[in-house]
Amino acid sequence: MDKNPFQNTKASYFDDPEIIKFWVEPNSEENFFKTVVNPDSSIPIRILGGKGTGKTHILRYFSFNSQLLRAKENNQKILNSIMQEQYIGVYIVASGLSVNRFFGRGISEEHWKNIFYYYINLEFIEKVLKKIIVIYEESEISLKFNIPNISSFLFDRECNILELHQMIRKARVDIDKKIAKLSFPGADKTIIENIEPLFDVQDSFYNIIKVVLDSLEEIKNIKVLYIIDEFENFSAEQQKFFNTLLRHPKHIKNIAIRISGRLYANKTIETLDSEEKLLQDSEVRTIYLEDIIEKNFKDFAINLYTSRIKNTLGIDIENIDFRKNFEKSKDANLENVNRITENNKSVSNLEKKYFIKLLNNLNIYHSDKYDVEEIINNISYKENSYIEKINTFLCYQKWSDNLSIFTYEIKEKMKKKDFSLQDVASDKFMWDMIYQLFREYRLSYYYGGFDDIIKVSRNNPRVFLSILNNIFLECSLGTKLNMYTDFIPCKVQNNALLESSLWFWNNFTEDVKDHRAVWAVKELCDFFRKARQSFKPSEKTLISFAYNTNEVSREVNNLIDMAVEHSLLLESSQQRRDNSTSELKRQLRIHPLLSIKWELPISVGGTPVFTKDEVEALFLKKEEEWEIYSSERIKQLNPPFEKKKRNIKAKKIVSNDTSILDLNWD
Known part of the structure; x- marks a missing residue:
């Protein structure tokens, strides 16, 4: 198929009809509009989400342009539709206001602030008036009557809405032109300094709109819902103005404000009120999109997939379980384990790569104690190469014990088909051992299957669509597979996931202002990969760490916050309690999509606690110190297994429900 339903992953590329066409309810279990946008709420709301969580699509869907289109689709007058929905959505994008114009060029900061406040008021008024005119013109209702009491706030005479709109627009355009003239050399800065406001900004848009x-009469009880997007583009000083609006809402039955932005959007909680700050919960409520989407993300992803195909290609696949078309990583990886086993049946023990490594280590550290070839023969099990691999891991676990006796016990147990020792080790380290086995035999460790795709998407629609886009490209350009009907091998999915992982790393790190946070995450992933490749991994599926926030500096905590706000690190909602001190630790993990790039697990297992010195070396980019600390930890996982200075182990979980010989391993 030539047309790719998943190539557009950003709502900003959609026109208004496409916003409606490709809309999918993020949470089918509850009314998303009432939960998130909630125009009835008397408390102002901030809607925050990471890059790609669908903020723009959501907010544009509830904007006036979308209301107008929905009314037309339903063969309704927009006035009737507005009366039913009980709100007018006024969508304003910070980048569209070019807010970085309001500074410098010889104009005082104080004067620029006053111009900005006035300009935003003009923008807020003009946007609403324009929409009211559209509503009434479509309904053929005249607006050529004077607005009672408007002179109390504006001008020196009465006027009608059409005249008011023209006056407000003219004043706003006049500021645009004067700011533009300042860009020319030798421009007269008095053109800005001499602006005479049409009204007192303290009266503000609130009173005029009311x-x-x-x-x-027709819309006097309708609520004007201001939806301000990309809040992060406003400066801290500019955000004070909006914080003040949120702190002092007026005419709440008719006017509501919703602020939206990235997780790092809020630069300040200060207001224009002397020493007064915007208080969370009592003065403003913050909603995190990921929390809302997470409740039902799998169903949302399925609906997103089917909607894109149906609305792009006209193919209705609602009754087709497309998830079965994605080969599971577990199946593909176990098939490769069996392939290694078959090839190794004709190979001597001393030629098997995992035994060669063990033999070398035994010769270096234990040649004076044991018959090393006897140890190798004791743990040999030609029927299954994975069991042989896990047996080498058991030897490393018992490195300081008598390996001759220990491996003889393994040999005797295996004769009786008793694999309890291997089962215990596999419960924590099976996939790490399979990963190592594939590295030794130069095979790819695959990620794939619908569940893996959902896990690495991590409640992010853009990430999910990016993966589908890359799978589509792999199918149509490389293998000529039909993504919707053919079985998609893990190899194809894995290539697509790797492309998405590389895209994620490049795309999600570009906005991070302090590169130390990016460096720290990269070093963290490198450390986790070295731990996974070690002879004796100590933690189950190691992709997380914990630390004591009270021990490290504010600067370090801010850098970690920055990594979280850009979705490079994810924070656990539950803190971890230190086994030795009972103190609560902040627990974080890398984003699972980064696991593909670094060949790491995608699920969290054990979580080591990093010391104050380790965390500060990592996030303050003390490269030499971090190299020492991380190397010391890795040394503890490789022969001769130097004793840890601090040993905090994750709680051991043992399950013997699944035998090591069962090919349906979990």
Whole structure:
């Protein structure tokens, strides 16, 4: 198929009809509009989400342009539709206001602030008036009557809505032109300094919009819902103005404000009120999109997949379980284990790569104690190469014990088909051992299957669509497979996932202002990979760490926050309690999509606790110190297994429900 349903992963590339066409309810279990946008709420709301969580699509879907299109689709007048929905969505994008214009060029900071406050008020008023005019013109209702009481706040005379709109627009455009002229050499800065406001900014848009609505019988009880997107693009000083609006809402039955942005959008909680700050929960409520989407992400992803195909290609696949078309990573990886086993049946023990490594280590550290070839023969099990591999791991676990006696016990147990020792080790380290086995035999460790795709997408629609886009490209350009009907091998999915992982790393790190946070995450992933490749991994599926926030500096905590706000690290909702001190630790993990790039697990297992010195060396980019600390930890996982200075183990979980010989390993 030539047309790719998944190539557009950003709502900003959609036109208004496509916003409606490709809309999928993020949470089918509850009314998303009432839960998140919630125009009835008297408390202002901030809607925050990481890059790609669908903020723009969601907010544009509830904007006036979308309301207008939905009314047309339902053969309704927009006035009737607005009366049913009980709100007018006024969508304003910070980048569209070019907010970085309001500084410098010889104009004082104080004067720029006043111009900005006035300009935003003009913008807020103009946007609403324009929409009211559209509503009434479509309904053929005249607006050529004077607005009572408007002169209390504006001008020196009465006027109608059409005249008011023209006056407000003219004033706003006048500021645009004057700011533009300042860009020319030798520009007269008095063109900005001499701007005379049409109204007192303290009266603000709140009062003017209220007077306008009161003059319109048809919509006097409708709520104007201001939706301000990309809040992170406003400076800290500019955000103070909006924080003040949130702190002092007026006419709450008619006007509501919703602020939206990235997780790092809020630069300050200060307001224009002297020493007063915007208080969370009592003065503003913050909603995190990931928390809402997480509740039902798998179903949302399925609906997103089917909607894209149906609306792009006209193919209705709602009754087809497409998830079965994605080969599971478990099946593909176990098939490769069996392939290694078959090839190794004709190979001597001393030629098997995992035994060669063990033999070398035994010769270096234990040649004076044991008959090393006897140890190798004791742990040999030609029927299954994985069991032989896990047996080498058991030897490393018992490195300081008598390996001759220990491996003889293994040999005798295996004769009786008793694999309890291997089962215990496999419960924690099976996939790490399979990963190592594939590295030794130069085979790819595959990620794939619908469940893996959901895990690495981590409640992020753009990440999910990026993966589907890359799978589509792999199918159509490389293998000529039909993504919707053919069985998609793990190899194809794995290539697509790797492309998405590389894209994620490049795309999600570009906005991080302090590169130390990026460096720390990279070093962390490198450390986890070295631990996974070690002879004796100590933690189950190691992709997380914990630390005491009270021990490290504010600078370090801020850098970690930065990594979390850019979705490079994910924070556990539950803190980990230190086994030795009972103190609560902050627990973080790398984003699972980064696991593909670094060949790591995608699920969290054991979590080591990093010391104050380790965390500060890592996040303050003390390269030499971090190299020493991380190397010391890795040395403890490789022969001769130097004793740890601090040993905090994750709780051991043992399950003997599944035998090592069962090919349906979990």
